[in-house]
Amino acid sequence: MSLVDNPSTVASRYRDAIITKRLPVGATIELDREAKELGISLKVLKQAMRILTTMGLVSWPTPDTVQVRALTTQTLQDLEYSLTRRRL
Numbered sequence: 001m002s003l004v005d006n007p008s009t010v011a012s013r014y015r016d017a018i019i020t021k022r023l024p025v026g027a028t029i030e031l032d033r034e035a036k037e038l039g040i041s042l043k044v045l046k047q048a049m050r051i052l053t054t055m056g057l058v059s060w061p062t063p064d065t066v067q068v069r070a071l072t073t074q075t076l077q078d079l080e081y082s083l084t085r086r087r088l
Contacts, residue, residue, distance in 0.1 A: 007047035
């Protein structure tokens, strides 16, 4: 399994893009097209987006798309806590 076949790695890359605002609030990601462009399976991309959903970074307005959510103070605090716990 390569790194881009790992949902956690894919989620980390998107997480970084969202936090640094390379993916702005409201950006819509069409999952089929994105998976093809990245050369990864749709299943891996959906798993990565589920991880981001639990972090509060994206929502699923339709079954085929996700949308970047606004970063709230609470979301950032929860994310910081989550990342800190992983390092322990």
